[in-house]
Amino acid sequence: MHNKSVAELSRQLEGGKISSVELTREFLDRIKAEDSQYNSFITITEDQAMADAKAADEQRAAGNASPWTGVPFAHKDIFCTNGVTTTAGSKMLANFVPPYDATVAANFRTAGAVCLGKTNMDEFAMGSSNESSFYGPVTNPWGLSGSGKRVPGGSSGGSAAAVAARLVPAATATDTGGSIRQPAALCGITGLKPTYGRVSRYGMIAFASSLDQGGTMARTAEDNALMLNIMAGFDPKDSTSADRAVPDYTATLNEPLKGLRIGLPKEYFSDQLSPAMEEQVRNAVREYEKLGATVKEVSLPHANLAIAAYYVIAPAEASANLSRFDGVRYGYRCEDPQDLSDLYTRTRAEGFGSEVKRRILVGTYALSAGYFDAYYLKAQKVRRLIQQDFINAFKDVDVLMSPVSPSPAFVQGEKTSDPVTMYLEDIFTIAVNLAGVPAMSVPAGFVDGLPVGLQIIGNYFDEARLLNTAHQFQQVTDWHQKLPQ
C-alpha cells in the first residue's frame, strides 16, 4: 500500500478495499521502523492520527467522503496545527503549541485527510540542505549506499524525504526561494510551488512574507493536483491571498500537449550546470517534443541578479518577521533574565541557530539608515525587472523549462562552511519567487544514481497547465516511479 499514490489510495478507500485505520497504521509503522535513518519527522501524532482515521472511516461509511477522506499525509512543521507542537525547525519554538490551525491545515482537516505528523525542515525555512534544523539534519533516501549520507535539499527536506521514502504519500511544503522544488528534485519526487497568493499564508510561520508560498509534494503530478484542489483559494485571513476562482486541477490533467510552446531560458543552461545534469534536462525536453510541443530559446536577461536581490529582500523581511520571537509571550525564554535587554539578547542568542542569525543580521543591515536605498530599494527595482522578464517571456511561450538545481544531492556537511556556495543551490529557482509565478519540479532522470529534477515554470495562476504538462510527461516516463534502494 505504501507505494501507492494518493489517487490510488483514495480509490482503494472508496472501493472499501482498505480502511483508513489500516492505512494509517501501516504508514505509522513505517515511520517508526524507518525514520530513524532519515530523521524526516520532528513530531509524530500517532494517537490523533488513529482517532482521525477512525472518524474518516465513519465518514466514508456515512457516504459523505471527499477524495481525501482517510488519506494519510504530513505537514511541514511550518504550518501551525491546533494543539500540536509547531517548531519551524527551531529551538525557539520547541515548546510552542498553537491554539489555531493554519488555513492550509484547516483545509486538510475539513477534507478528512489524516495528518501523521510534522516534518523536519531548515530552521525557519532558511536553508537548502535541511542541515540548519535544530532537530538534526535530514538524510536523503537516495544515495545511502554511496560515500556519505546525502542531503535531501531544503528547506522542505523532511517532507521530500518522507515522501521519497514512502513514509507518507504526500506532504505539504513551502517555497521562498526554491524550498519545494530543490528538495523535490534532490529526492526524486514531484513538487509544486503555486503562484504567490494562490494558497493562504495564514498560520504558515513567516520567513519572507512577499516570497513565501505554501505548496505540494507527492510522487505524481496528479497527487499534487489533488493537494492543490484543497489548498488553493482566497482566505479572508490573508489579505495577500488571491481572490479568484479555483479550478479543479485534476480536470485538465489529460489535455494533450500538442502545440505547447516551451521556452528554454538560455541563462539557465550556463556553465554553472554540469553537462551530465544538462543532458538529463534536454532529454526531458525531447520527450515533450515527441508529445507535440515546440521548443525555443528565450531570455530572462536579469536572471543573474536574482540571487543578489533575493539575499537582500528575503533577509530584510525575515529580520522584521522574526522580531516577535523575543521571549515575552511564547516560545523559548532564556533562564533567569537580569533585565529587559538581557531577556532579549540571551533569548535570541540561545534560541536561534547560526543561519537564522546570519540572515537577521544581513536583513537588519540592509534596512539600516544610510544603506536602505543602496540595498533594499535597489533590490526591489531588480525584482521588478525580473518580474518583467517573466512577463515578456510568457508573451511567446506557455511554459519555461530548466534544471532545478545545478547538481544532484550533495553529501552532508559539504557546503555548510560556505554560505554563499549553499545560496547558489537556488540559482535556478529564486527568480521564480521574486516574480511570484508558479513552478514545479518533476523527476527527469538520474546522474550518478541520484535523481535530477526538471523545472517547469508557468505564467501567473497557470497551475492547471503546469500540472497538465507534468502529468503528461509522467504518462510517458517512469522517473517518478523509481524508488530508492
Added chain:
Amino acid sequence: MQWDIVIGLEIHVQLATKTKIFSGSSTAFGAEPNTQASAVDLAMPGTLPVPNEQAFRYAVMFGLAVNAEIGRRSVFDRKNYFYPDLPKGYQTTQLDHPIVGPGFVDIDLADGRSKRVRIHHAHLEEDAGKSLHEDFHGMTGIDLNRAGTPLIEIVTEPDMNSAEEAVAFAKKLHSLVSSIGICDGDMSQGSLRFDVNISLKPKGSDELGTRTETKNLNSFRFMEQAIAHEVERQMDILEDGGRIIQETRLYNGDRDESRSMRSKEEANDYRYFPCPDLLPVEIDDAFIESARVLLPELPDDRKARFKEQFGLNDYDAGLLSADARLAGFFEETASHGKDPKLAANWVLGEFSARLNAEDKTVTQAPITGTQLGQLVTRIADNTVSSSGAKKVFEALWNGEGDNADAIIESQGLKQVSDTGALEQMVDEVLANMPDQVAQYQQETDPKKQKKMLGGFMGPLMKASRGQGNPKLFNEILLKKLKG
C-alpha cells in the same frame, strides 16, 4: 534677548471603531488585561493582519474635515523596535504614503484673532499595548488589550507660536474628531495624546532652532504647563549661552518637571520598510464619498449657523459649537425657550458649571434641553425672577419636578408683577426707613445714589418673600424717591 516660540504638534487619535485595525478583537476600554487580545494581536507565529475598512473611512472623514488631500494609494510600513508591549517587534504604520495629505485647521484666539494651522499629513497606524509597572513586585505586566487599536497620527506644521495657540489648536482638534464621531474624545482614557515639538529662535529670525519633543500629554492643562516649562527651560539654556540638544522629553504634570527620555543619538534606527503582509490600499472616489456622507455638520459651520440663526456673539457661538453634544443640548434648549441668547447664557453658565462641579458629561446631565428651554421661557416672560429661576433649575436637576411650570407653582416662585401690590410694599418699606430716604434725597452723586438704592431692595425682596419683580420694584422706587 527676545525669542520667538515655534511649536508643532503630533496628535495620536484613537479611532472609535468597534474592532482593531488588523484583527477582529474588540477595542472597548477597561476590560480585564489581555482578554481582548487575539492570536493576531499577540503576534502568534503565522498570523496575518487584515485591514479594518472602517478605520480607513474614519481617517478619510478626518481628512475631509481638515480640508486635506486624500492619499489615493495608502501604503503600510513596518517601524522596527523591540519593546515588550509591541508584540510583533514592529509597529505597522505609514511613512511615505499616508492616507491624509496636507490640510489645515483655523483656530480662534482669545484676542479675537483667527489663525490657520497647517496639517502636514495624518497617517493610520496601530496602537501598542501597555506596560504595567506596578503590582508586579519588580517585574512588568503586559496588557495587550490596546495593542492594535486603530490610531491616526496627525502631524502639524510648526505654525503655533505660544502655548495659547497650541492649546487652542488642541482643543479645536479634540472638538473636530469628537464632533465627526471618529473618536470618543475621552482624554483620561488616552483617546487623544499630544506630543509637542518646541524650539526657540531669536525674534524675527528665519532660522528654526533645535527642537525638543515632549511626549504623551493627555490633558490641555498639562500641555499648557509643559509648553511653559519647556520654553522656560530652553530660554534659560540659550540665554546662558548653551545649546539645545535634540531629544525626546517626558513631562511630569504633577511635579511640573521634565526629564530627557532619549537624545537623537540614542534614538532607534526604525528601519522602516513597506509591510509585505499588507497590499497597498487604493482609495477611490466612491470610498471617499462613502466617508463624506457620514460627516455631520463641522464645528466651524455650526458656529456660523449659531451666529446667524440665534444671533449669538462670536465667543458664545464658538463655545457652544465646539462640542457636538453641548451644541445639541443648546439647540434643544433654544427651540423650547423664547430667548436664544438667554438659552445660551444658561447652557454656558449654570448648566455647564453644574456639569463641571459634578464631573459629568452632557449626556449624563439629569435634565433635558427641553426642560431648560421651558425654564428659559418663564424667565423671558417674567414669570420667574433670575434668583427664582436658579431654584427652579436646582429642583429640576435634583428631579424634584418634571417641568419649570410645575416647580414654580409648587414652590411658589411665581414673580409678583402686580404694580398695585408692589407699590404698597414700597410705601411700607420707605415709611420704615425715613433716614435712608432722606440721605438718598440729599445725595447728588448719581453713582452713590444707585448704590444706596440697593439698600432698599433687600427689605423689599424680604417683604415680597422673594417674589417681587426686581425690575418693577426698581422703577417704583425711583419714582417714589424722587418725591
